[in-house]
Amino acid sequence: xxxxxxxxxxxxxxxxxxxxxxxxxxxxxxxxxxxxxxxxxxxxxxxxxxxxxxxxxxxxxxxxxxxxxxxxxxxxxxxxxxxxxxxxxxxxxxxxxxxxxxxxxxxxxxxxxxxxxxxxxxxxxxxxxxxxxxxxxxxxxxxxxxxxxxxxxxxxxxxxxxxxxxxxxxxxxxxxxxxxxxxxxxxxxxxxxxxxxxxxxxxxxxxxxxxxxxxxxxxxxxxxxxxxxxxxxxxxxxxxxxxxxxxxxxxxxxxxxxxxxxxxxxxxxxxxxxxxxxx
Amino acid sequence: xxxxxxxxxxxxxxxxxxxxxxxxxxxxxxxxxxxxxxxxxxxxxxxxxxxxxxxxxxxxxxxxxxxxxxxxxxxxxxxxxxxxxxxxxxxxxxxxxxxxxxxxxxxxxxxxxxxxxxxxxxxxxxxxxxxxxxxxxxxxxxxxxxxxxxxxxxxxxxxxxxxxxxxxxxxxxxxxxxxxxxxxxxxxxxxxxxxxxxxxxxxxxxxxxxxxxxxxxxxxxxxxxxxxxxxxxxxxxxxxxxxxxxxxxxxxxxxxxxxxxxxxxxxxxxxxxxxxxxxxxxxxxxxxxxx
Numbered sequence: 001x002x003x004x005x006x007x008x009x010x011x012x013x014x015x016x017x018x019x020x021x022x023x024x025x026x027x028x029x030x031x032x033x034x035x036x037x038x039x040x041x042x043x044x045x046x047x048x049x050x051x052x053x054x055x056x057x058x059x060x061x062x063x064x065x066x067x068x069x070x071x072x073x074x075x076x077x078x079x080x081x082x083x084x085x086x087x088x089x090x091x092x093x094x095x096x097x098x099x100x101x102x103x104x105x106x107x108x109x110x111x112x113x114x115x116x117x118x119x120x121x122x123x124x125x126x127x128x129x130x131x132x133x134x135x136x137x138x139x140x141x142x143x144x145x146x147x148x149x150x151x152x153x154x155x156x157x158x159x160x161x162x163x164x165x166x167x168x169x170x171x172x173x174x175x176x177x178x179x180x181x182x183x184x185x186x187x188x189x190x191x192x193x194x195x196x197x198x199x200x201x202x203x204x205x206x207x208x209x210x211x212x213x214x215x216x217x218x219x220x221x222x223x224x225x226x227x228x229x230x231x232x233x234x235x236x237x238x239x240x241x242x243x244x245x246x247x248x249x250x251x252x253x254x255x256x257x258x259x260x261x262x263x264x265x266x267x268x269x270x271x272x273x274x275x276x277x278x279x
Numbered sequence: 280x281x282x283x284x285x286x287x288x289x290x291x292x293x294x295x296x297x298x299x300x301x302x303x304x305x306x307x308x309x310x311x312x313x314x315x316x317x318x319x320x321x322x323x324x325x326x327x328x329x330x331x332x333x334x335x336x337x338x339x340x341x342x343x344x345x346x347x348x349x350x351x352x353x354x355x356x357x358x359x360x361x362x363x364x365x366x367x368x369x370x371x372x373x374x375x376x377x378x379x380x381x382x383x384x385x386x387x388x389x390x391x392x393x394x395x396x397x398x399x400x401x402x403x404x405x406x407x408x409x410x411x412x413x414x415x416x417x418x419x420x421x422x423x424x425x426x427x428x429x430x431x432x433x434x435x436x437x438x439x440x441x442x443x444x445x446x447x448x449x450x451x452x453x454x455x456x457x458x459x460x461x462x463x464x465x466x467x468x469x470x471x472x473x474x475x476x477x478x479x480x481x482x483x484x485x486x487x488x489x490x491x492x493x494x495x496x497x498x499x500x501x502x503x504x505x506x507x508x509x510x511x512x513x514x515x516x517x518x519x520x521x522x523x524x525x526x527x528x529x530x531x532x533x534x535x536x537x538x539x540x541x542x543x544x545x546x547x548x549x550x551x552x553x554x555x556x557x558x559x560x561x562x563x564x565x566x567x568x569x570x
Contacts, residue, residue, distance in 0.1 A: 090388050097501040098380035136496060139511055160508050161501045172496065178508055179515060208426065211387035211451035215509070218450055218468045221429060222512040225519065 001279055004033040004192025006184045006234070007040030009177030010200035011159075011247030012070075012256065014039025016240045018060065019260025020198055022053045027268050029196075029275070033128045035143065035187040037176030040198075041131040041156035045149050046116050048129030060253055063112045069250045102164040109157060110150065117149040125149075130190055131156040132176030132183040136165060141179050143186050181223060184230040194278055196271065197234035199227070203243040236274045238267055284312030284417075285570055286481040288524065289322040290472035291489035292513075294346070295533055296321030297544045300339055301552030302487050302530070303329040309559050311570055317433070317477065319422040320467040323446035325548075327439050330415035339545055345402050346541035352393055355383035356452070357539035380502045392454045399447060403440055415439065421446045422473030423463040426455055431466055433476045434458070471513055474520040483568050486524040487555075488517075489533055526565045528558050 005024075007017045017040060024031065036044030046056045063069070096103065122129060122145050130143040133155040144152035155166035155173030166173045176183055182197045206217045231237055240263045245256055287306065289299045299322045306313060307329065316326040321342070328338050346353065357379060386393050421434040421442045434445055441458055448456045448464045455464045466473055471491060477484055491510055498504050521527065531554070536547045559565065 091385060094381050094384035094388055097384045098377055099500060101498055101500060101504055103501065134511075136498075136507065136511070139514070160504045165498070165504070172498075174508075178511070206426075206429075208391065208455070210390060211392055212384075214391065214426075214450040214455070214464065215387075215468065217426070217429075218424060218464070219509055219512060221424065221469055222516050224429075225516055226512070229519070 002032040002191055002193045003030055003275065004035070004187040004190065004195045005031045005044070006182050006187045006195055006197045006230075007034070007036035007044045008182030008198060008200060009038030009040060009159075009175060010181075010202070010242065011039060012250040012252060013200050013202065013242040013245045013247050014043060015060065015250070015253040015256035016200060016242055016245075016260030016263075017043040017198055018053060018056055018253075019257040019262070020238060020240065020264040021047050021056070022257075022261055023264035023268055025053050027272065029268075029271065031127055031196075033130075033187055033190055033192050035130045035132055035183055035190065036156070037132040037180060037183050038157055038159065040182070041153045041176070042113070042116065045125070045129055045131060045153050048125040048127040049117065049120055049149065051126045057257070059116050063115045064251050064253060067108050067111045067115070069108050069112050070248055097161075102160075103162050106154060106158075106163055106166075109154065109163065113150045113153055113157075117153070120149050122146055122149060122152060128190065130186065132180065132186050133158075133166075133173040134176055134178040136172040136174060137170070141176055141183065141186055142171070142173070143183075143190065145190075179226060180230050181227050182230050182234075184234045188233060194235045194275060195233070196236045196238060197231055198238045198240060199231065201239055201241045201243065202245075202247075203241065235278065236271055238264060238271065240264070284314035285483050285485045285568075286315045286317060286477065287313050287417075288472060288474055288477070288484060288486040289316065289318040289326060290487055290517075291322055291530075291533075292320065292467045292471045292491055293538055294321060294541065294544065295489045295536055295547070296323070296467075297325065297339065297342065298322075298489060298530060298533060298536070298547050298551035299325035299487065300328065300335045301548035301550065302528075302555040304335065304548075304552050305555035305559055308556070311559070313417045315418050315420055315481065317420045317422060317473050319446050319465045319473050320449060321447070323419065323421055323443055326419045327415075327443060330417050330419055331439070332416055335548070336545075339548060341402065343541045343544045345398075349394065349398060350539075350541070353452075353538065355379045355386060356393070357537075376499070380500050384502055387451050392450075393452050396444075396454060396456075399444070399453060403443060422466040422476070423448075424466045424469055426462045426464060428461070431469065431473075431475045432461070432463070433473075434463070468509065468513065470516045470520065472517050472520065474523045477523055483525040483570060484523060485565070485568075486527045488527055488529045490529065490531070491534075525568055526562070528555065528562070528565070530554050 034044040034048045130145040131152045133142050135142050158174045160174050184197050208214050318326045328335050423445050425432045445456050445463045450464045455462050
């Protein structure tokens with residue numbers, strides 16, 4: 001039986017995936033295929049390549065210590081304010097938002113991905129791996145599983161608005177999380193017979209300080225509907241509650257990792273039982 | 280299938296909802312019994328007009344006049360109507376496009392909405408207020424999002440004015456409405472065809488879909504890409520629900536009717552009327568429902 005692992009988006013909260021993988025390693029959970037969108041593609045790709053969570057942890061530490069990969073949510077909690085600086089910042093952000101296609105370039109992301117993967121290819125991975133992206137032209141999900149890992153993972157982490165879409169072979173690619181936070185259906189297509197989906201939960205109550213927050217919230221409800229469809233076809237859902245973690249702050253990786261570890265440990269007996277039951 | 284009449288679900292986002300003045304006229308002329316109208320956004324005004332058996336022409340004029348009076352405040356929304364589509368590379372439209380996007384962004388970053396309820400209440404309490412005690416021909420159910428619960432709800436109770444307020448609370452344009460202990464906004468940004476909460480009891484369900492039409496990739500700014508993603512996700516949600524209705528009518532070629540083209544509202548309704556009349560005559564699928 002081929003066991004597939006599907007890792008989803010969540011920005012920096014996704015370091016919790018690394019904690020989950022450590023627990024899998026300790027318990028000898030066999031993984032035959034991995035896929036992921038957004039941060040799930042980075043962690044999943046690194047696991048598929050090295051199959052060594054200690055090495056992954058060191059690489060993550062090195063990347064975060066040397067490269068600034070933090071980003072911030074431009075629309076969160078901003079309101080009209082008498083503060084000159086706050087007003088100035090809001091205006092500046094709006095000017096950029098109206099003029100540029102993204103807040104940041106890919107420069108630092110490429111540096112970080114290079115550090116993780118170098119020139120390795122999808123064919124070099126120890127476990128079959130695919131990075132899931134959304135093609136804005138065909139409006140469909142697309143799994144990349146050929147070529148250099150850096151080139152395949154870069155579009156999968158291109159969060160719209162934060163990073164620019166990646167143009168490739170007549171396609172315009174962004175983060176797969178746009179249409180599938182945890183791309184379970186895609187890993188089924190790759191041949192997985194038993195799919196473990198890692199769901200990063202954020203129970204933070206939304207605030208409705210401005211119009212954008214309201215619109216973004218409605219968008220998150222659509223996102224929830226997509227997730228439901230993905231999780232409906234998963235065999236085991238491993239829930240990790242990452243509430244309180246900032247998805248844009250990658251330097252909080254140690255906390256995210258230990259949350260992932262702790263919560264995965266609690267659920268591992270149930271997972272082993274589910275796998276044995278199907279076998 | 281049923282002689283109690285159909286549940287009619289009205290789709291369409293933004294000012295396209297006005298098309299339903301025409302679709303409802305076509306249904307009425309064919310004598311098709313309507314048991315319930317499910318709507319959200321501007322289509323609720325058309326639904327209310329039909330349900331209360333009012334003359335549509337003055338109502339449409341009121342709506343168009345309201346938008347024209349507040350055109351200045353809604354100016355930034357017009358960028359979503361593709362003002363620059365045919366003027367690529369021309370400096371002035373380019374600058375106008377940028378200024379609209381920036382204004383839209385600045386307004387929405389600072390406050391909860393572009394317009395306030397005072398403006399709408401003037402309209403609702405004026406000419407539309409006489410609707411409040413009228414008995415509707417067909418009940419109206421407004422689809423909304425309960426912001427605290429984070430889910431779609433169908434508003435069956437309340438006066439027609441309450442339902443119109445909830446229905447018009449388009450996120451970012453008008454503030455959410457507190458009603459019946461809930462904080463509500465209209466659901467068209469979640470799904471432009473409010474089918475989510477209908478069940479077998481509502482059959483036969485007939486939906487009127489108006490494709491958004493903003494599918495072309497015109498990604499010049501962060502606002503553009505976020506709006507595109509929003510539209511893409513909305514389209515996907517709609518696809519999940521398309522197996523619910525017993526029949527779907529689609530109104531095509533209405534994409535030219537967008538924010539800013541308020542003066543064309545009566546034309547939009549008359550095109551929809553013509554398309555709907557012809558589809559009602561010819562659609563074998565609909566005729567097979569034996570309504």
